[in-house]
Amino acid sequence: MGSSKEEITVAERNPNQEVEAAREAFEREFERFARFTGSGVDISLNDANTEQRALAELRTKHLGKKSAIAGAKKLIGKVAPEERASFGQLVQQTEGSIAQRIDEAEQSLKSLIEAARIERERIDVTIPGRRPRPGHLHPITLMRQRIEDIFVSLGYAVEDDREIETDFYNFDALNIPEGHPARDPQDTFYTTEGFALRSQTSTVQIHAMQRRGAPVRMIAPGRVFRRDTPDPTHNPMFFQVEGLCVDRGITMAHLKGTLAEFVHRLFGPDTKTRFRPSYFPFTEPSAEVDYSCFNCGGPGCRICKWSGWIELGGSGMVHPNVLRAANVDPGEFTGFAFGLGIDRTCARIYQLDDIRLLFENDVRFLEQFR
Amino acid sequence: MFISYNWLRELTGTKLSPEEIRDRLTNVGLAVDAVADRSDDFIFDVEVPSNRGDCLSHIGVARELAVIERSQVSIPKSEVSNVSGKTSESASVEIRDVDLCPRYAARIVRNVKIGLSPDWLVKKLEAIGQRPINNVADITNYVLHEFGQPLHAFDLAKLTDRKIIVRRAAKGESIKTLDGVERKLEEQMLVIADAKAPVAVAGVMGGEFSEISNLTTDVLIESAYFNPSSVRRTAKLLGLHTEASHRFERGTDPEGVIAAQSRCVALICELAGGTATEDALDVYPKPMQTMSVALRPARVEAITSLQVEVDEMRRILSALGFGLRAEESRALSFDVPSWRHDVSIEEDLVEEVARHTGYDKIETSLPPAHHAGEYHESEERKRALRRALSAHGFGEAINLSFIELANDFELISAFNAATSVVTLTNPIIEESSRMRQTLLLGLLNSVRHNLNHGIREVSVFEMGRIFGSNEKGSLPLERESLALVATGGIQEADRAQPAREVDFYDLKGAIEAAIEAMNLPPLTFEPATVRHLRPGQSAEISANGARVGTMGRLADLIAVEYKFRQPVFVAELDLTTLLEMSPQPVLYAPLPRFPSIVRDVSLLVNRAVTVAELAKAAADQTPAHFMGATFVGTYEGEGIPDNKRSVTLRFEYRADDRTMRDDEVDAIHWPVVEALKKQFNAEVR
Numbered sequence A: 001m002g003s004s005k006e007e008i009t010v011a012e013r014n015p016n017q018e019v020e021a022a023r024e025a026f027e028r029e030f031e032r033f034a035r036f037t038g039s040g041v042d043i044s045l046n047d048a049n050t051e052q053r054a055l056a057e058l059r060t061k062h063l064g065k066k067s068a069i070a071g072a073k074k075l076i077g078k079v080a081p082e083e084r085a086s087f088g089q090l091v092q093q094t095e096g097s098i099a100q101r102i103d104e105a106e107q108s109l110k111s112l113i114e115a116a117r118i119e120r121e122r123i124d125v126t127i128p129g130r131r132p133r134p135g136h137l138h139p140i141t142l143m144r145q146r147i148e149d150i151f152v153s154l155g156y157a158v159e160d161d162r163e164i165e166t167d168f169y170n171f172d173a174l175n176i177p178e179g180h181p182a183r184d185p186q187d188t189f190y191t192t193e194g195f196a197l198r199s200q201t202s203t204v205q206i207h208a209m210q211r212r213g214a215p216v217r218m219i220a221p222g223r224v225f226r227r228d229t230p231d232p233t234h235n236p237m238f239f240q241v242e243g244l245c246v247d248r249g250i251t252m253a254h255l256k257g258t259l260a261e262f263v264h265r266l267f268g269p270d271t272k273t274r275f276r277p278s279y280f281p282f283t284e285p286s287a288e289v290d291y292s293c294f295n296c297g298g299p300g301c302r303i304c305k306w307s308g309w310i311e312l313g314g315s316g317m318v319h320p321n322v323l324r325a326a327n328v329d330p331g332e333f334t335g336f337a338f339g340l341g342i343d344r345t346c347a348r349i350y351q352l353d354d355i356r357l358l359f360e361n362d363v364r365f366l367e368q369f370r
Numbered sequence B: 001m002f003i004s005y006n007w008l009r010e011l012t013g014t015k016l017s018p019e020e021i022r023d024r025l026t027n028v029g030l031a032v033d034a035v036a037d038r039s040d041d042f043i044f045d046v047e048v049p050s051n052r053g054d055c056l057s058h059i060g061v062a063r064e065l066a067v068i069e070r071s072q073v074s075i076p077k078s079e080v081s082n083v084s085g086k087t088s089e090s091a092s093v094e095i096r097d098v099d100l101c102p103r104y105a106a107r108i109v110r111n112v113k114i115g116l117s118p119d120w121l122v123k124k125l126e127a128i129g130q131r132p133i134n135n136v137a138d139i140t141n142y143v144l145h146e147f148g149q150p151l152h153a154f155d156l157a158k159l160t161d162r163k164i165i166v167r168r169a170a171k172g173e174s175i176k177t178l179d180g181v182e183r184k185l186e187e188q189m190l191v192i193a194d195a196k197a198p199v200a201v202a203g204v205m206g207g208e209f210s211e212i213s214n215l216t217t218d219v220l221i222e223s224a225y226f227n228p229s230s231v232r233r234t235a236k237l238l239g240l241h242t243e244a245s246h247r248f249e250r251g252t253d254p255e256g257v258i259a260a261q262s263r264c265v266a267l268i269c270e271l272a273g274g275t276a277t278e279d280a281l282d283v284y285p286k287p288m289q290t291m292s293v294a295l296r297p298a299r300v301e302a303i304t305s306l307q308v309e310v311d312e313m314r315r316i317l318s319a320l321g322f323g324l325r326a327e328e329s330r331a332l333s334f335d336v337p338s339w340r341h342d343v344s345i346e347e348d349l350v351e352e353v354a355r356h357t358g359y360d361k362i363e364t365s366l367p368p369a370h371h372a373g374e375y376h377e378s379e380e381r382k383r384a385l386r387r388a389l390s391a392h393g394f395g396e397a398i399n400l401s402f403i404e405l406a407n408d409f410e411l412i413s414a415f416n417a418a419t420s421v422v423t424l425t426n427p428i429i430e431e432s433s434r435m436r437q438t439l440l441l442g443l444l445n446s447v448r449h450n451l452n453h454g455i456r457e458v459s460v461f462e463m464g465r466i467f468g469s470n471e472k473g474s475l476p477l478e479r480e481s482l483a484l485v486a487t488g489g490i491q492e493a494d495r496a497q498p499a500r501e502v503d504f505y506d507l508k509g510a511i512e513a514a515i516e517a518m519n520l521p522p523l524t525f526e527p528a529t530v531r532h533l534r535p536g537q538s539a540e541i542s543a544n545g546a547r548v549g550t551m552g553r554l555a556d557l558i559a560v561e562y563k564f565r566q567p568v569f570v571a572e573l574d575l576t577t578l579l580e581m582s583p584q585p586v587l588y589a590p591l592p593r594f595p596s597i598v599r600d601v602s603l604l605v606n607r608a609v610t611v612a613e614l615a616k617a618a619a620d621q622t623p624a625h626f627m628g629a630t631f632v633g634t635y636e637g638e639g640i641p642d643n644k645r646s647v648t649l650r651f652e653y654r655a656d657d658r659t660m661r662d663d664e665v666d667a668i669h670w671p672v673v674e675a676l677k678k679q680f681n682a683e684v685r
């Protein structure tokens, strides 16, 4: 009896109604997916994935082999021949529109998922780049290299020699006579064997002239030692650059020209130089050299102690006794020499208020220079 | 030194403003540091070069100003109206050491009335920072600042037997100086003594006993010329620096002794009353010789490039006191004034002409170039070394060259135990009396400094000289050394948290990178016992078979001494030797045309077997197509017996004409592995 009842039911509903019912069923279930085709959809990646699976199930249910539409397709051959064409068309149309709706929703979901995935993998481009923390060269090295570069380009050879010296190189040859205050153990370090820690890089002038003869052009950067008690402006060890140019016909004009060129390159082309008469045992005539303040350019500031000028160092024409000590004939050759403090120049440029920091090697200090 | 504008005006009638004087004096070599504006005067702070003692007075500065302004200095008159008797009748002067005291003049003023100085004198002294005392003392001080000649006034009544004896101090003598300090004298010091005892330290400071007091009636005025070095030595030994010693040290005018004394005596008679002796008792056994120096005018241009008329040279020099002695066709000969101890050669005269013509008139030009510049031969490699180390996160340190003891440190081979330490006789920092034989002490101090300031990540290197003495009496050895220390974490830029802790291989890697940057052949590291390093984490470093340094973890005993609570890794290398090595030639090798086939093999070996030994044994195998083995990693721990470890190597095989087949490779590979297994009694894991 049961089976006859079913038959009756099937027989009672016409095929067109079957298809209509399938469409309605689809519409009901599809409703929640329709929103994905719109704009401004807000959905998490997780939910989107779930919906994608649900949509695939929906497709199987409404278009798969066991779907109502598949059942309707089988009926096409069974309906009356005169209705067959229009029924077939209806089935096809319905199937087509369901498939299209699902395709559209699927496509939208796919883009939503893609977009969500990209969003998920977004990185913070402002996080610092990955690299080892770089080390730093000592400010004295940096300054020495700059000075060497300038003088090498001006045709000078870089020379060096001993740090522990005989009296001959440290004093006699530099025209510093016996009894001169510079020789006093109060000012110069001596070893128990009676050698002196060089108190100026001028010692290299003598070595260089002995090695190279005249003419000669050289600079000698290096460590020197004087018995100064450490304080904010003194260290018992510091760095100097000595310069020497000996040739036929060298005059003070060449000294001025060379140091003017040097400060132009180190501090800028507008820097002026000033030469003041002074006294050093190893030069005659002698001159103190100042350069116009790189910070204020003249009117005065804290760096130049309100004078507009900063001391560069000592200079002058090589004393004939110094030339003779190095076997250079002062009748034939003249020359100029100069000495600059590397530490002091560093202190000025970097505005160091305590030069003891230079040899403390505090990492926070060293890191500041490059 | 303070110089009064008003006083200069009295001496030269200058028309220049204080600012102009400041600039003009600076231009001739008397740098004026500051001009102080007082109510009715301007005071210059003049920096006098150490060779220009003659400018340590108003007359000295006025002389320079007169040359600048083409004017004259009017030396104040010193006429004494009230005189009676000869000085030699009332006192005697004996010089026992003429070398230290070439001239001594004494003169007496009787019946003076000691009291306060008149206002004008007090004002003048106060303007230049001098404290008035009494009229006689003030007058000697005033004349010192006027003429530059230090004078001393003795209370004649206090001089035993009225005798002045200029002699060296006797052994054990002492004197209470004017400042109230009892001072022990040494035999090399020159003193002024009476018949009994020293009454003054010559040229430095008078004694308290013979000082002028309110009860003084008769004074003896000393004016002398003392040997500059002797005064300097004495002042230094006594730790005294006075207005007098400052001038005597730089050389006063031996011929100006009497003029200054007369001026002083005249002022005393005028301001304190009294009667002066007729003349000075002037002991000057060997008068100074006047020196003459020739100047060839052409040399002025040859040295300075300044073109100066001969007339102008003559004017400048004569205004400075140089007397023209002779004039020949090509040279002028000048007598050097007695106050100019700094002039002895032609170049000195050139400087006089140049500074009064103006250094600013000298043109600027570069010397003609016919030299090529050159760096020090090692500079290129040193720069590469520095760059490599700083790229590896090492900061460059510089330490003082003086250190304390270094007993616990093994020195680089060039400074082995046979070399003794270079010691200073006069260190400035207590206990730091040795010249460093190793850079490590300085760097460890730097580590300690940083740790004490809360910085626990410290990676620094230093390049510098170390010193040793190998032979008595010969110059010490100097060698360049390179040292590194590393402790704390490996840091990344701009990140607070270190990536991990520093270990041995970080330091080793930095050294290897530096050596590579210098283009030197690779170094060899072998396990070794090194005094200052922790056993089992220490290596000896060699280059071309020669030992060049050591590296490893700082020994616990030393770390404890420095209070290091984290591992510290150190290395030191003989940089001189490294820089003497020839760089590796860089040659192109053709690129392989076919890919290599690799096989990783883990060998279970005794812990004592090193990776270097395994790699060397592999490299010693030379079948065709075997390209070598490279280190992959080690493993110890779970599954590995305690006395063993597993070392993984990657073996590489390649043919030049084809991609090798697996079976081909296997046929070569396994015999190589077998050989290693046999040699090291190893198993393949």
Ligand SMILES: [Zn+2]
Pocket (backbone or CB within 6 Å): A293, A294, A295, A296, A297, A298, A299, A300, A301, A302, A303, A304, A305, A306, A308, A309
């Ligand atoms: Zn400035």
